[in-house]
Amino acid sequence: MESDDLIKAGDQVLLIDEKGKTWLVRVDVERKISTHRGELKLGGLIGLGFGSPVETHLGRKMWVLRPSIEDFIMKARRPTQIIYPKDLGFLVVRSGVRSGCRVAEAGTGSGVLTSLLAWIVQPEGHIYSYDVREEFIKVAQRNLEKAGLAGLVTFKVKSVVDGIDETGLDAVFLDFDAPWMAVENAYEALRGGGIISIITPTYNQAERTVSALADSFIDVETVEVFLRRILVRPGKTRPAARMIGYTALLTTARKILG
Numbered sequence: 001m002e003s004d005d006l007i008k009a010g011d012q013v014l015l016i017d018e019k020g021k022t023w024l025v026r027v028d029v030e031r032k033i034s035t036h037r038g039e040l041k042l043g044g045l046i047g048l049g050f051g052s053p054v055e056t057h058l059g060r061k062m063w064v065l066r067p068s069i070e071d072f073i074m075k076a077r078r079p080t081q082i083i084y085p086k087d088l089g090f091l092v093v094r095s096g097v098r099s100g101c102r103v104a105e106a107g108t109g110s111g112v113l114t115s116l117l118a119w120i121v122q123p124e125g126h127i128y129s130y131d132v133r134e135e136f137i138k139v140a141q142r143n144l145e146k147a148g149l150a151g152l153v154t155f156k157v158k159s160v161v162d163g164i165d166e167t168g169l170d171a172v173f174l175d176f177d178a179p180w181m182a183v184e185n186a187y188e189a190l191r192g193g194g195i196i197s198i199i200t201p202t203y204n205q206a207e208r209t210v211s212a213l214a215d216s217f218i219d220v221e222t223v224e225v226f227l228r229r230i231l232v233r234p235g236k237t238r239p240a241a242r243m244i245g246y247t248a249l250l251t252t253a254r255k256i257l258g
């Protein structure tokens with residue numbers, strides 16, 4: 001087993017029980033967590049391999065896993081509306097963001113998109129994250145610190161409608177209520193061919209955004225992503241009865257030079 005596979009003090013770990021309930025915790029020798037399945041002393045995890053089973057003081061079994069970026073995102077403190085994994089996945093593929101990219105986004109909000117972008121662009125890339133409300137930036141900063149990604153992000157208390165300070169960016173993401181007002185600034189900040197991604201909750205916001213993109217961007221596309229869970233059981237596999245009906249419209253486009 002690689003030494004990286006062994007749990008150390010200070011690691012973030014994900015505990016999961018047999019029903020799939022999860023707890024994201026930092027391993028601290030002094031700490032224990034209390035769950036409906038009993039108490040677990042976190043110091044006892046040190047030296048175990050990720051994937052190992054552990055038992056609470058009531059003898060109930062759990063497993064200790066390495067948290068994924070989705071675990072950090074979905075367990076983060078969320079004072080604002082966030083972008084959900086089904087939409088994040090599409091946006092990331094469509095935006096072409098990869099390791100080493102320089103990217104601007106607004107607004108920071110809870111830092112959910114920020115976390116995913118930072119995770120993708122590491123180790124050499126960088127995220128410039130703008131929000132007009134400092135209190136949200138503070139929450140996002142703490143969420144990024146928890147995930148070990150804060151060093152990849154510069155937070156700015158500034159409206160992107162007033163300007164984006166960086167130039168030559170690979171991608172810009174806009175997730176606030178009037179994105180069309182920042183399209184010109186995003187254009188100036190992007191490199192030729194750079195991709196803009198815009199998240200809008202309503203159809204009329206998408207209409208105004210697409211109009212604003214018309215003259216200086218190409219390959220403009222707006223989509224809605226559907227996700228339906230499937231209950232797989234021998235002889236009676238079928239879709240789950242409940243699903244999230246709607247989250248947001250996702251618009252992407254590429255900057256052209258003339």
Ligand SMILES: C[S@@+](CC[C@H](N)C(=O)[O-])C[C@H]1O[C@@H](n2cnc3c(N)ncnc32)[C@H](O)[C@@H]1O
Nearest residue numbers: 083106107109110111112113131132159160176
């Ligand atoms: C829906 S939240 C963003 C959520 C974020 N994308 C996430 O994944 O956690 C919208 C944010 O945009 C910020 N905002 C509103 N107008 C803005 C502007 N002109 N420039 C930058 N941020 C802005 C708000 O303060 C709010 O935090």
